[in-house]
Amino acid sequence: MLFLKKNIFLTYFILLLFSFNSWAQISTTTVHQFYCPLTEIGIVEDFSITDPTNTLISTLYIQISTGYINGEDLLSLNNPGSHPNISVDPFNSSQGKLTLHWTGSGVTNYADLIAAVKSVVFQSSDPNVSGTRTFSITIDEISYLALTDHYYEYFPDIGITWTAANGKADIKSYWGRQGYLATITSYEEAVLVGKQAPGAGWIGGSDS
Numbered sequence: 001m002l003f004l005k006k007n008i009f010l011t012y013f014i015l016l017l018f019s020f021n022s023w024a025q026i027s028t029t030t031v032h033q034f035y036c037p038l039t040e041i042g043i044v045e046d047f048s049i050t051d052p053t054n055t056l057i058s059t060l061y062i063q064i065s066t067g068y069i070n071g072e073d074l075l076s077l078n079n080p081g082s083h084p085n086i087s088v089d090p091f092n093s094s095q096g097k098l099t100l101h102w103t104g105s106g107v108t109n110y111a112d113l114i115a116a117v118k119s120v121v122f123q124s125s126d127p128n129v130s131g132t133r134t135f136s137i138t139i140d141e142i143s144y145l146a147l148t149d150h151y152y153e154y155f156p157d158i159g160i161t162w163t164a165a166n167g168k169a170d171i172k173s174y175w176g177r178q179g180y181l182a183t184i185t186s187y188e189e190a191v192l193v194g195k196q197a198p199g200a201g202w203i204g205g206s207d208s
Contacts, residue, residue, distance in 0.1 A: 037128065040078065040121040043135045047117045049110045057139050058102045060113060062120055065145055066134040066188045068096035068196060072126045073133070078119045085109065086116040095143075095196045142174075143196070147188050151177070154198045165202040180204060 035041050049057065064073055075098035077088045085104040092098070100116050102108045122133065136144040143152040151174055157165070165181060172179030181204035184190045193203070 035122070035124070035129070035133075037124065037126065040076075040123045042078075042118065043075070043120050043122055044118060047114055049114055051110065056108075057110070057113070058108045059139065060100045060117065061138050061141055062098045062100070062117070063136050063138075063143060063196075064096035064122070064133055065136040065143060065192060066147070067131045068133065068191070069124070069126070069131075070094065070096070070195070072124050072129070074123050074125070076121060076123070077116060078121045083112065083116045083119065085112045095198065097196075099141075143192055145189060145192050147186060150182075152182055152193050152197075154201060156199060160202070162202050162206060166204070166206075 033041065043062065051057065062075060064075065070093055073096060074093075075091055075096075077083065077086070077098070077100070080086070080088060085102055087101045087103045089099040089101070098120060100113065100120075102113050104112065117137070122135070134146060136146070138144055138151075140153075144150075145152065153172075153174070155168070157168075160168075169179050169181045181202055182189075182193050183204040184193065
């Protein structure tokens, strides 16, 4: 049996309050659940989006942020035909990420996005699957790790030196959080910013 830990974190959405004088919040229960091999299981039991302006979110990124095994683990939208206003990108197997887009006209109908997220399922092709999986949901193409409470973003820049990358990272910010080159302090962090990253890149730490 695989132990699933289903965490959806709110930090990014709550921080929108400081930029727009309004706010959007995603909320769900944190659920610990056992998974039976070779079956499908929903990643959330309850899920909601609160947004007074009803204009901020049209895309959601759902990622297996810890425990992901490429080639075995999969996220998919169950019964996609029942979600006519939702399009789904092919599952990004290198990053363990599924992307949902609301494709209706006008402002986003959050009921459609909510229903789609509730229909997203996890499955593993390994009959002897084991370990723990943690899921995160963001509205940017960015990774979140609960263990560190940090966000990780990859910036492609072919040929950039470590010094230049470090300087560029230092001037980045993400909703009030200061940027810096990622420092890897755990196995889970190494997997997320290594194996599940879109490409190779510099990390923090040097011998200078």
